[in-house]
Amino acid sequence: MIDRTPEFTSILHDCLDSVLAGERSIDECLQAYPQFASRLKPALQVALLTRDLDKAEMPASSVQALEIRLRGKMVAANQRAATTGDISSRRSAFAPLGKLAAMIAIVFLFALGTGGGAVAASASSLPGDPLYGLKRLWEAIILALSSLANNTDDVWLHLAQTRLDEAESLAGRGTVSSVVFADVYEATAQAILLVDEATLPQLTAFLENARSRIQNLPATAATAPLQRDLLLLVVPAADGKPGMPPSLQPPSLQPTMMSIESSGMDTFTPTVTPAPTETPTLALTSTATPAPSATQTVRPTDTPSATLTPTSRVPATATNSPQPSRTPTQTSTPSVTPTATWTALPLVTATFAGDGLPPTSAPVNRPTDDDQNGNVPVATIRHRATQAAAYATQTRQAELETEEPRP
Amino acid sequence: MERVDEQRLLKRAKHGDPDAFAALYQAHVQAIFRYIASRVNDNHLAEDLTGDVFAKALQGLSQYQDQGKPFIAWLYRIAHARVVDHYRRSGRRGFDGDIDEDTILSDPLEIDEAMDRGQVAQLLRAAIADLTADQQQVVVLRFMEGHRIEVVAQLMGKQPNAIKALQHRALRTLAKRLEKAGLDIDSLFTGIS
Numbered sequence: 001m002i003d004r005t006p007e008f009t010s011i012l013h014d015c016l017d018s019v020l021a022g023e024r025s026i027d028e029c030l031q032a033y034p035q036f037a038s039r040l041k042p043a044l045q046v047a048l049l050t051r052d053l054d055k056a057e058m059p060a061s062s063v064q065a066l067e068i069r070l071r072g073k074m075v076a077a078n079q080r081a082a083t084t085g086d087i088s089s090r091r092s093a094f095a096p097l098g099k100l101a102a103m104i105a106i107v108f109l110f111a112l113g114t115g116g117g118a119v120a121a122s123a124s125s126l127p128g129d130p131l132y133g134l135k136r137l138w139e140a141i142i143l144a145l146s147s148l149a150n151n152t153d154d155v156w157l158h159l160a161q162t163r164l165d166e167a168e169s170l171a172g173r174g175t176v177s178s179v180v181f182a183d184v185y186e187a188t189a190q191a192i193l194l195v196d197e198a199t200l201p202q203l204t205a206f207l208e209n210a211r212s213r214i215q216n217l218p219a220t221a222a223t224a225p226l227q228r229d230l231l232l233l234v235v236p237a238a239d240g241k242p243g244m245p246p247s248l249q250p251p252s253l254q255p256t257m258m259s260i261e262s263s264g265m266d267t268f269t270p271t272v273t274p275a276p277t278e279t280p281t282l283a284l285t286s287t288a289t290p291a292p293s294a295t296q297t298v299r300p301t302d303t304p305s306a307t308l309t310p311t312s313r314v315p316a317t318a319t320n321s322p323q324p325s326r327t328p329t330q331t332s333t334p335s336v337t338p339t340a341t342w343t344a345l346p347l348v349t350a351t352f353a354g355d356g357l358p359p360t361s362a363p364v365n366r367p368t369d370d371d372q373n374g375n376v377p378v379a380t381i382r383h384r385a386t387q388a389a390a391y392a393t394q395t396r397q398a399e400l401e402t403e404e405p406r407p
Numbered sequence: 408m409e410r411v412d413e414q415r416l417l418k419r420a421k422h423g424d425p426d427a428f429a430a431l432y433q434a435h436v437q438a439i440f441r442y443i444a445s446r447v448n449d450n451h452l453a454e455d456l457t458g459d460v461f462a463k464a465l466q467g468l469s470q471y472q473d474q475g476k477p478f479i480a481w482l483y484r485i486a487h488a489r490v491v492d493h494y495r496r497s498g499r500r501g502f503d504g505d506i507d508e509d510t511i512l513s514d515p516l517e518i519d520e521a522m523d524r525g526q527v528a529q530l531l532r533a534a535i536a537d538l539t540a541d542q543q544q545v546v547v548l549r550f551m552e553g554h555r556i557e558v559v560a561q562l563m564g565k566q567p568n569a570i571k572a573l574q575h576r577a578l579r580t581l582a583k584r585l586e587k588a589g590l591d592i593d594s595l596f597t598g599i600s
Binding site for chain 2: 013016046070074241
């Protein structure tokens, strides 16, 4: 006896397609295949009965309740990831000290009796200033304690505002810095990642305000890519909400190129790779002297470019980095050890603008070596002092940024 | 949901965007619920299992790889596994091999011409819930969700011919169960919802 099952299976499939689509009736199929009518008929009938069963629907209240639970799970997972640095392989310069260390630091500071005063004095300091390290230390303590008060998102938002204020203040001094831009990026990215319903309005307002402020910052060849990254970060997504940052580190500082997805547009999937330690180039630094004289200015080595505007208006989402060029622009050379190298600083000069007008941005001669009599030119002395201060700052930051390669 | 939109949402969700995941959830929650409800024949249980499915999806989202299949295919797989797991824990039949065709339904309905349409539907749902796991999947995806054979094959990760065979066996089993329950399918055919 011939097993006609395969044949029947195929005929059943054809009939089902046409009957379910309303192209043929059951009777028409039975007439087309009378040899299989006795088997076709009940199968087709059951298929239609099943199709016509009432569709079960989950109540709207249950759908909503489940969504709330899922959102809560996701936010909690994001917070855990942000604390452990899972999103970026780069250890944050704001890495929490740990609650115990924070407590010890607070007790130590107040035991000295001068901690409060020193911290207060450091509040207005800028990168390169003597008290800036204390300011960052205090911020790290606050951040470590923020988890206890469950307001880490507020703290990061405040830090993002502070970093941007610092960038503007430094720009007012004639300083542009890749490190500063990177710090602004990181703090802003953290604030975006941790935002909740309560802080969303403040974050949205900050990002809107930040856009023009970032655009107005002077850019150099070294900082322009970072500035672009920042602008993309603060531009909202299509739904008006903050777009997800690709990482805590600006994409232009990523050591490996992101892969391109074939979705018909320029999208990038960040690859998680160990970030090499870097010693970003400081275009300029302030002097180690307490206050610059009214006639002494410090100039950037590069001629500041015009106000930067983003090349496209694609919202900054986790996947979009609309750079026309696929080649990453690295503004710094990775080094193996965090402290072994430091970047030679550009020119520092003492210029005297007798008319009180702002100095030009023209580069000046490098400080010379000691003269024949062993005397060190004043400019050189100041240059070396500046170098030392900058080195200390770079070293500290590089140490904080050192990351063990991930297995 | 358009495939391109789904891919964008998936990328954002994988980076921790709750709104993106919520959008994916809203797009697929009812389909998953219907699927589970059809297989377990218990709406309250289906709600719980649906929650498990999406919690599992959220947990495994970082490892999810878009292999050219729609996201719901992955959700169906999770749902299938969850239903099978539920059956194992509850000791219910319906997953270990073909159903014994001589088995009488546990609560045979009294058949008469005035049989309530809802009762017939209940009988049919019970019969579906008693099929093998794969047969249930085919019946739900093919006839209740209205997917074509090729789509069902993709969602289940099987070849179309295998789906046709499952479809054949499932319908044959359902028809026999209804007949054993005393239903005159002919007379019921036009008036059942």
